[in-house]
Amino acid sequence: MNRRRSGRVLRALAFFTAVLCAYGAGVATGSAPGMRAAQQTREAGQSPSARALLDEAADRLATEAAEPVSRAELDRAAINGMLERLNDRWAHYYTAREYDDFQGRLNGRYSGVGLWLGTADGESTVRIASVQPGSPAERAGVRSGDIITAVGDDHVVGWPLSKITTALRGEPSSGVELVVRRGAAQLRFRLVRAAVRSADVTVQQPAANVQLIRLSAFTRGVAREVREMMRRSGDRHSAGVLLDLRGNPGGLLDEAVATASAFLPGGPVVTYERRGAARRQLYADGTGDTRTPLVVLVDAGTASAAEVVAGSLLDRDRAVLVGSRTFGKGSIQEPVRLPDGSAIELTVGRYRTPAGRTLDGVGIEPDVVVSADRSSREAEQRALAVLRGLLATVPADAAAADSSAERTGAADGGSGTSATVGSSDGSRGAAGAEPGTSSSSKSWEDRD
Secondary structure (H helix, E strand, O other), X not given: OOOOOOXXXXXXXXXXXXXXXXXXXXXXXXXXXXXXXXXXXXXXXXXXOXXXXXXXXXXXXXXXXXXXOOHHHHHHHHHHHHHHHOOOXXXXXXXXXXXXXXXXXXOXXXXXXXXXXXXXXXXXXXXXXXXXXXXXXXXXXXXXXXXXXXXXXXXXXXXXXXXXXXXXXXXXXXXXXEEEEXXXXXXXXXXXXXXXXXXXXXXXXXXXXXXXXXXXXXXXXXXXXXXXXXXXXXXXXXXXXXXXXXXXXXXXXXXXXXXXXXXXXOOEEEEEEEOOOOOEEEEOOOOOOOOOOEEEEEOOOOOOHHHHHHHHHXXXXXXXXXXXXXXXXXXXXXXXXXXXXXXXXXXXXXXXXXXXXXXXXXXOOOOEEOOOOOOHHHHHHHHHHHHHHHHHOOOHHHHHXXXXXXXXXXXXXXXXXXXXXXXXXXXXXXXXXXXOOOOOEEOEEEEO
């Protein structure tokens, strides 16, 4: 995280860290410093400190409760209790292992079955937000929208999302059974975990000289791939590009900003607001393709960083949006790493589109609505029709000149790619995180 946090946020986090350091000391020594501190305080006629109270309560629960409970479980419960007090639906505590795995997935490397998981408002169930192409889950037939009911022998309805992701993770080549509900049917899949390198950018050719670029999530390197495609394959999308953000749950904000930059001439992409701090805008780098006709496909699974891209291209009059209303997540999360390697992720602000709209709980209504109950293919056909209409408005000489410029860029190696990566390093963040962070803002909680 390169951005300076507000003083109020720092003070709150400093308190959390102090409490957790106190717990850590008790575990490390194997003694009961909280109880001794409380006794010494009482002898001095003073009120026990907050840390001493917490330590003593944890020690008493660990030693005297009828049902045994470990100190680690109590520590986690204490942290989760503090997070619940915030009334922040996106606040989350990660163990050191969970956080390292989470960061690995955002960087495009993990071992699992290839699922993004998420929850919906008012639901205790965990749904599959998207399925990675080529993953064990996709090969088995798991689909977006499936509701997870069991993992192995465990019924997981009511489990927190992080616990389900932990159950699905494991060593490559190990097996795991997944049970889902799809409509009225219950389906059982036997999956074999694999070491997965994220393939979050895929390309199809749905029509002559038209490319469909599907972005499954904004993990590290996605923007670079999009940029390279736009620079090096101009002849393949001379009639336009369909940018498919359906089912994209978000990811890293720097990747979202850099992806939008691939289609913009410069100017604002997103504005974010932190409590107690002035608004700050993130800008496109000014080297994007501004002439290729562009249609963006969205749906209810388009969230967070994906909404940043869709909203910026819409507000800047660069693209036509086709599909159904997006998820509506416009909050900013930031992780704070704790001394034991675990992390707390908190909502620290909100973002707005270039036109000043907040999307939280509202989402984006596309220009051309395709009912959510229609097939994916129907939405794509509608998008192609819109693309043909856009192409008809582009002067032939301008399109030819732009295509020639793109081919020249490809011949000289796509020199703008490294500049894009460099510029995003200076203003990066997670969708819903500050520039410079590697956390995420999401409608999903984790990946497996």
